[in-house]
Amino acid sequence: xxxxxxxxxxxxxxxxxxxxxxxxxxxxxxxxxxxxxxxxxxxxxxxxxxxxxxxxxxxxxxxxxxxxxxxxxxxxxxxxxxxxxxxxxxxxxxxxxxxxxxxxxxxxxxxxxxxxxxxxxxxxxxxxxxxxxxxxxxxxxxxxxxxxxxxxxxxxxxxxxxxxxxxxxxxxxxxxxxxxxxxxxxxxxxxxxxxxxxxxxxxxxxxxxxxxxxxxxxxxxxxxxxxxxxxxxxxxxxxxxxxxxxxxxxxxxxxxxxxxxxxxxxxxxxxxxxxx
Amino acid sequence: xxxxxxxxxxxxxxxxxxxxxxxxxxxxxxxxxxxxxxxxxxxxxxxxxxxxxxxxxxxxxxxxxxxxxxxxxxxxxxxxxxxxxxxxxxxxxxxxxxxxxxxxxxxxxxxxxxxxxxxxxxxxxxxxxxxxxxxxxxxxxxxxxxxxxxxxxxxxxxxxxxxxxxxxxxxxxxxxxxxxxxxxxxxxxxxxxxxxxxxxxxxxxxxxxxxxxxxxxxxxxxxxxxxxxxxxxxxxxxxxxxxxxxxxxxxxxxxxxxxxxxxxxxxxxxxxxxx
Ligand SMILES: Nc1ncnc2c1ncn2[C@@H]1O[C@H](COP(=O)(O)OP(=O)(O)OP(=O)(O)O)[C@@H](O)[C@H]1O
Ligand SMILES: [Mg+2]
Numbered sequence: 001x002x003x004x005x006x007x008x009x010x011x012x013x014x015x016x017x018x019x020x021x022x023x024x025x026x027x028x029x030x031x032x033x034x035x036x037x038x039x040x041x042x043x044x045x046x047x048x049x050x051x052x053x054x055x056x057x058x059x060x061x062x063x064x065x066x067x068x069x070x071x072x073x074x075x076x077x078x079x080x081x082x083x084x085x086x087x088x089x090x091x092x093x094x095x096x097x098x099x100x101x102x103x104x105x106x107x108x109x110x111x112x113x114x115x116x117x118x119x120x121x122x123x124x125x126x127x128x129x130x131x132x133x134x135x136x137x138x139x140x141x142x143x144x145x146x147x148x149x150x151x152x153x154x155x156x157x158x159x160x161x162x163x164x165x166x167x168x169x170x171x172x173x174x175x176x177x178x179x180x181x182x183x184x185x186x187x188x189x190x191x192x193x194x195x196x197x198x199x200x201x202x203x204x205x206x207x208x209x210x211x212x213x214x215x216x217x218x219x220x221x222x223x224x225x226x227x228x229x230x231x232x233x234x235x236x237x238x239x240x241x242x243x244x245x246x247x248x249x250x251x252x253x254x255x256x257x258x259x260x261x262x263x264x265x266x267x268x269x270x271x272x273x274x275x276x
Numbered sequence: 277x278x279x280x281x282x283x284x285x286x287x288x289x290x291x292x293x294x295x296x297x298x299x300x301x302x303x304x305x306x307x308x309x310x311x312x313x314x315x316x317x318x319x320x321x322x323x324x325x326x327x328x329x330x331x332x333x334x335x336x337x338x339x340x341x342x343x344x345x346x347x348x349x350x351x352x353x354x355x356x357x358x359x360x361x362x363x364x365x366x367x368x369x370x371x372x373x374x375x376x377x378x379x380x381x382x383x384x385x386x387x388x389x390x391x392x393x394x395x396x397x398x399x400x401x402x403x404x405x406x407x408x409x410x411x412x413x414x415x416x417x418x419x420x421x422x423x424x425x426x427x428x429x430x431x432x433x434x435x436x437x438x439x440x441x442x443x444x445x446x447x448x449x450x451x452x453x454x455x456x457x458x459x460x461x462x463x464x465x466x467x468x469x470x471x472x473x474x475x476x477x478x479x480x481x482x483x484x485x486x487x488x489x490x491x492x493x494x495x496x497x498x499x500x501x502x503x504x505x506x507x508x509x510x511x512x513x514x515x516x517x518x519x520x521x522x523x524x525x526x527x528x529x530x531x532x533x534x535x536x537x538x539x540x541x542x543x544x545x546x547x548x549x550x551x
Contacts, residue, residue, distance in 0.1 A: 074451050097451065104448040108466040108543045117462065118453040143543045159452075 025053030025199040026087040026094040026166040028073065033082035034223075035068055042068050044223035046082070050216075055193055055200045057210030059251070060220035066203040067101055069220070070169045073201070074098045086167060097165040101172050101203075103156035105144040112140040115159045123162060130158045133188055135181070150176040157185065161192055168193075169201045174209070186212055190236070207251050211244060212237050217251060227254045331513040336520075339513035348502075353521060356498040359415070360487050360525075363422020368479060371427040372472070375434025379468070380460075385435075392431065400424045400482075401489060413494035418487065425486035426479035433475025437468030470544060473537050480529045488522055499525075 028050040035043040042065040050056055058066050071077045073084055074096050087094045105114045115127040131137050134154040144152060157173050170189070174182045190213055193200050204210050210217045211231055219227035229251060233243055313333055319325040320332030327335065343349035374392070377384040400421065411417035441464050449463040491500020503518030 076447055076451070095453075100444070100448060102444065104444050106445060106449075106463065106466070108469075109462075117449075118458075145543060163452075 024164070024166050024197045025051075027052045028167065028199060028201075029083075029085045030069075030073075031083050031085075033072065033079045033084060035065070035072060035077060035079050041223055043072075043079075043220075046224060048218065048225055048228070050199060050201075052087075053197045053199055055202070055213060055215045057202045057204055057214035057217045058220060059204060059207060059210050059217060059255075061255075062205075064220045065223060066220060067171055070098060070171050070201060070203060073167075073169060094166040095163070096167040096169065097160045097163045098169040099156050099160040099171060099173050101175075103144075103149075103152040105152055105155055105159075107144050110141050110143060111136065111147070111155055114144065114155060115162055117159060119162065127158070127162050130162050131155075133161075134158045134185065150178070150181070153177065154181075154185070157189075161188075164196060165198055167199045167201075171203045172205065173202070175205070182209075187236075189213065194235075207248055207255075208239060211247055211251070212239065219251065219254060227251065328510055328512060331516060335513045336516050339511075340517050340520075343514065343517060349517075349521075352497060352499050352502045353525070356487060356491065356500070357525065359418050359491075359498065360422060360483050360529075363419045363486070364426050364479070364483055366419065367423030367425065367427040368430045368476070370423070371430030371475070371479075372434055375431045375472075375475075376438065379435045379438025380464070389435070392428075396428050396432075400486065404489070404493065408494075418490040418495070421490045422483055422486045425482035429478035429482060430472070430475040433471045433478070434468065437471025437475075438464060440471065441467035470541055473533070473540065476536070477530070477533050480533055481526075484522060484526045484529070 028048075030046060030048045030050075033043055033046040034041065035046075046069070058069065060066055068077055072079055073086075086096070105111075106117065109117070112124065112127060112131065115131060116123050119127070128137065128140060131140055134157055136151060136154055136158070139147065139151065144155070147155065153173065153176050157170070160168060160170065160173075173189070174185050177185060186209060189200075189202075193213075202210070202213060207217075211233070214231055217227070217229045217231060218225055219229075229247070231237075231247060233241070233247070237244060239245075316325070316330075317333050320327065320330075320335075325332075331339075340349070374388060378389050378392075379385075403424065404421070407417050407420055411420060445463055445467065446459070449459050454462055488500060491498045492504060495501040495504075499518050499521050503515050506512070506514035506518065
């Protein structure tokens with residue numbers, strides 16, 4: 001554990017040397033959290049500590065509890081055990097924004113009004129700018145029903161980004177996008193994070209995306225963190241680089257190794273049953 | 277040159293054929309009603325259909341013109357419409373407020389919903405003897421009956437509308453900083469609106485039924501009075517005019533509520549067009 005902390009120290013110092021500000025970000029501490037639905041455990045003795053301003057990517061198989069983790073950080077799920085604390089001060093509630101896996105746009109509000117939800121009319125120019133950044137400036141006055149799935153996702157992303165949160169949680173924000181738009185949106189997210197310095201959680205199925213954006217990639221399996229990998233590649237990261245490929249390979253190997261272990265275990269069980 | 281003339285001629289022929297078909301498609305649905313009117317008029321003027329049984333269409337039109345020129349018709353229409361609207365305002369307003377209350381607050385639901393559901397099982401028309409006992413036969417009795425008729429459709433649909441607002445959108449609204457009245461205005465009310473408007477559509481139907489019954493039983497003015505009064509003098513033409521007036525007012529109310537839906541649920545229309 002101490003080596004991990006030391007590693008992070010150096011990493012943070014490295015980033016601080018780049019001249020970034022950390023005023024906005026908030027630290028997240030998840031201690032021994034267990035969540036179960038109807039007796040079925042989703043997260044068990046889950047521990048993770050995120051530094052202020054850190055960009056964390058969360059990967060794992062479908063149904064492993066990634067969305068549940070994000071939902072419990074915003075307070076939409078209450079853990080049966082353990083604590084989740086944001087920031088150092090327990091009194092001030094930091095502003096947290098979550099982009100849900102399903103876009104959840106209000107069908108009765110036009111796109112622009114969806115983006116400015118919860119903000120005053122003074123935010124309209126800013127919202128228009130962010131809409132333009134996600135490539136939807138010309139759809140500002142349409143109804144959500146008339147957008148495609150990927151366009152709705154981009155509106156939801158814009159809605160999360162217009163706020164200036166200290167913690168931003170993105171639940172597969174780019175799942176329904178084509179490769180090209182995806183890369184553009186990744187750059188947008190990285191830019192905003194870089195300039196504003198919020199703490200970011202990104203759930204993704206794409207290991208390459210995780211490595212491109214995150215300081216740290218966390219793999220969840222059977223309700224626990226089974227891999228916590230620091231990505232100390234200089235930004236912006238080039239997918240083609242040898243170190244990038246090596247890291248991607250290592251993480252994928254880890255995912256596969258767990259699957260292999262699971263298959264082995266099943267195989268072993270089956271053979272013992274045969275022997276009986 | 278000749279070729280172009282031929283082409284023009286051909287185009288004109290196609291154009292007129294298409295137009296003819298369009299006119300035919302428009303006219304076809306009207307064929308049966310017009311034929312019915314013609315047969316009716318012929319039967320009346322030949323004396324096969326006695327006018328004390330059913331007046332001829334011509335007599336009905338004549339009587340309509342006479343009544344509206346004398347102004348009598350408009351007085352009755354105004355009185356009836358006022359009754360309908362007051363009843364709608366009282367009953368609908370109450371239904372909306374109580375529906376919003378029971379839909380939004382658990383304590384209000386526990387306190388009121390069971391009682392209201394029990395009362396709903398009593399057919400409103402069965403209460404007429406009691407209503408006459410309470411209010412006599414003056415205005416308030418009619419307004420009360422109309423209010424009773426429109427209350428439940430609006431109450432039930434408002435309650436269900438609020439209860440069935442998408443949970444995911446509520447969660448989203450809360451995490452984006454909405455709470456209290458803002459959450460209500462931006463998420464809950466618009467989410468319940470389609471259901472509330474269905475309630476309004478239903479209640480408009482009940483509104484006219486209750487009004488017709490109330491005015492037929494007892495009234496000193498209004499369309500129902502005009503109709504019942506005409507019966508005493510065997511003026512079948514005036515009776516039919518009264519019946520047609522009710523039909524027209526009902527249709528007008530329906531169109532109005534459809535217009536409201538079209539305006540308030542524009543986003544919903546967009547949704548349906550995409551699908
Ligand atoms: N409200 C709930 N009630 C019951 N079970 C739930 C509930 N929410 C989540 N679960 C269960 O918890 C598990 C984890 O769900 P979660 O949505 O966190 O998965 P995920 O990792 O986000 O998956 P995906 O990648 O497919 O989005 C699943 O098995 C799911 O069925
Ligand atoms: Mg999920």
